[in-house]
Amino acid sequence: MQGKVPGPVLLEVRGVSLSFGGVHALREVDFHVSEGEVCAIIGPNGAGKSSLLNVINGVYAPGAGTITYAGQTRRAMHPHAAAAQGIARTFQNIALFKGMSVLDNVMTGRALKMRRGVLWQALYWGPAEKEELEHRGRAEKIIDFLQIEHVRRTPVGRLAYGLQKRVELARALAAEPRLLLLDEPMAGMNIEEKQDMCRFILDANDELGVTVVLIEHDMAVVMDIADRVVVLDYGRKIADGTPAEVRANPEVIAAYLGVPTEADERAVAGAG
């Protein structure tokens, strides 16, 4: 994977700051993602990783800075606009409809692509039927891609945790995103499930051409699949580079191993 030639910049975040009352979640973060890249965001708990994803897909409006996505610069994203322009995401604590089947959950990922309204769909006739069949076909492709055929009709709530994570990825992929944001896709999985998930993320990147931004704690996984790693600590970006570069960065080692450095102490003082 390393050595992949980066494409044009798809997303650029410039000088973004976000605070909740006195807590500074993000401080003047600059970072960009190139088309076709797998970019990992790492950092200790509370470093602002999820906040950054939330800024990108418009859940939070940053206090300062700009977001440029697909050539369009904005002060803030709007969730609906983000989704409509091809940004899909999964969540740290699975957000699926537990009572609905896997297939139906994946179909919800297609909602934005459906042109017929609720009444047409309820009628399920003529053009509405044709449209539904087409979307079902797309959903089935994703189900095949992620190898969840055997639970197609099973309510999501009855599935094992690792499988639910995979279904969430399926729903995100069903939206045919350009940019996929994954918030800890492998948290709480065993080794084998993690390996499978890595395989699927790489395949999605490779076969479907999706650009991926993911938050992950497991360093082995990050080093394995990411083309580029961005490290956040107390809301600041402290490193940005290839996995090998980042691993050798003393500030990163300090942030992870807890060796106090000057920068660390400054950050602590700032956060306090």
Add this chain to the structure above:
Amino acid sequence: MPAPDTFPRLLIEHAQTRGDRPAIREKDLGIWQTWSWKQVLDEVRSLACGLHTLGLRRGETLAIIGDNRPRLYWAMDAAQALGAIPVPLYQDAVAEEMAFVLSNAEVRIAVVEDQEQVDKLLEVKARCPLLEIIVYDDPRGLRHYDRGLLRSYDDVQGVGRDLERSQPGFFEREVEQGRSSDVAVMLYTSGTTGTPKGVMLSHQNLIETGRGGIQRERLTADEEVLAYLPMAWVGDHVFNYSQGHVAGFCVSCPESPDTVLTDMREIGPTYFFAPPRVLENLLTTVSIRMEDASRFKRWLYARCMSLARRWGPAILDGKPVPLVARVGYALADLFILGPLRNVLGFSRVRVAYTAGEAIGPDLFRFYRSLGVNLKQLYGSTETSVLVCIQPNGQVKLESVGTPATGVEVRISAQGEVQVKSPGVFRGYYKAEGATLESMTPDGFFRTGDAGFFDEDGHLRIIDRAKDVGRLHDGTLFAPKYLENKLKFFPFIKEAVAFGDHRPFATAFVCIDLAAVGNWAERRNLPYAGYTDLASQTAVHELVRGCVEEVNAALAADPRLKGSQLRRFLVLHKELDADDGELTRTRKVRRGFIAEKYAPLVEALYASGPSVHVETQVRFEDGRTGMVQADLPILEAMIVEDEAARRAA
């Protein structure tokens, strides 16, 4: 016109006479896709021409690796059309195991399903210098692979179509040259004894055997089957590929190995094969789901199942049954049995077979009481599977039925089952010696199984011939038979029987910690672990009950009556593969155990009330420790005859 005598000719005939009927199905993207016989012939023709262009020649081998997929079955047809020999490999075999078969069979070209298999072949490429070309079906993940060895299935078919255009009739001419005595397929035996051997079966072997089975069960072109067992296994080859070609019925391939249950319900097979472990898994799924059901449903299920167990098998066998029972069964069928069959995908099954290992009585009875015509059969790879089949209405737990059409079975003086049939193989590949050893001078195949015919002329297999011994009085002693009988009790996990050159039969028994532990808890019996539980008198009584039940069953059989278990002991530790007592596939290593526990065996034949034992055990972290105990020698009641059993 004579009946077609090779598989490619059968394919051509079906395409000509009933070309639009479905030949094979596969569920893809959630929808069943069907190919008619005509379409299959077109696909096979292009593939065969393509493989010829790649250099596949008459007499060479073609490896086929993957799950049951139409495109892989077509590769089998295509190889046969060219006079080449398809060699299906177990798709879950590790690269090491594949390397042996690939080099033994001198494979140059392999047709595989996906990246997983490609990776394995690339891994062993260095050790299989002959391997030149890998044809893959699913391109996913292969985009960045070195093109050197790889060809896509579609490309090969494309090249084949060019050849068809430039040389029309090429395919038909190749098929013309095939003879029914040619080797049609080579299946590697799993190799529990020594290295795997390639079993060569001819078109004639498979077609005549398949036809015999079809006549016996009155199978038609309208059967539905689900091909879900490995393509490398002779069962799949005979029941799906061969019989599908002979009878012309449609074979369906599941969407993935995990969806078999759903796919089976959707297809509703009429003809079905399952080894006992698959049937057991199905039953377990049902039992677990029932545990979660509401009280009323559980009650209804229990009522209906007890009724079904009482009368179901008799109704299935067409025996006289009182009217009240019939009405009760019909109601049970309406509320529970019918829906249950539907959930399991058994609604339309007319004939279901099981074989491969001994099936537990409860399991066998469960399916038969549901109204599923589950029957046992006997055979091996070398005999194209069908040697004995249980006839409808005469299904017994203990036997494997009567010889199939055209099959001659005899018992040698040593008690070995020997078979002469149109299905007996052409020989082991490149192993003349082994082939000669496996045949008698007058052309019977030595199965290596010990058995005999019972009073109804049904064959009973009791053990491997080399394991069968004699008691002092000359009574037949079949250790595995006794051990299996004991192991069918949920309380008994392992058993080891002794008796060869001894005055009577005895056994070591290992209890099942989970089952007996549960049983003890319900009786408020405290215990501190396996050794403690196994030493309790109440547990000894429990095991004694099981042993005496086995004795009662043996008493019903004049030949085995003498080998009832007179004494037994409950071992102080579980048999463990780490201690060398079991093989990795959990088979008891009887010889090793007899040696390791020689004093215990002697004690079983001595007069003392108990024996002291100290054993070294190996823990999972590699440390060793000692377990010691005083094991009482327990006596079991010997049942004199069947009358005595009734009285008891």
